[in-house]
């Protein structure tokens with residue numbers, strides 16, 4: 338079947354900043370599973386998936402605006418060090434911080450004695466990205482998955 342709204346897609350991905358070495362890949366891990374049309378992944382990549390089928394490989398360029406958005410100034414926040422649970426912190430390092438809005442990837446800017454300044458911009462904000470995708474599986478979502486807005490089982494939510 339072709340990928341369309343409410344399809345469940347399992348896929349491997351490799352992402353790089355355009356013209357750069359790969360930053361992240363799912364190779365060697367389980368494929369990622371998403372529910373199409375529910376904001377599970379960035380809009381540019383979701384759009385590029387439409388109409389593809391299992392086994393298909395493709396590459397796509399996605400502009401920052403269609404990926405993680407432009408970088409915003411003034412998104413620095415001062416966080417008590419205890420929130421980092423004893424991790425060894427260095428400026429430029431990316432960590433996942435548990436916030437009131439759930440886990441969030443942040444970049445360490447400055448490490449003080451008891452507080453840490455972090456940049457809340459997504460690490461890939463402001464970057465034009467290049468994706469290499471391999472579609473592993475396409476299936477229809479279950480009623481429960483549609484209700485939750487995400488995939489259950491392998492590569493998705495386990496609950």
Ligand code: ZN
Pocket residue numbers: 485487488489494496
């Ligand atoms: Zn669920």
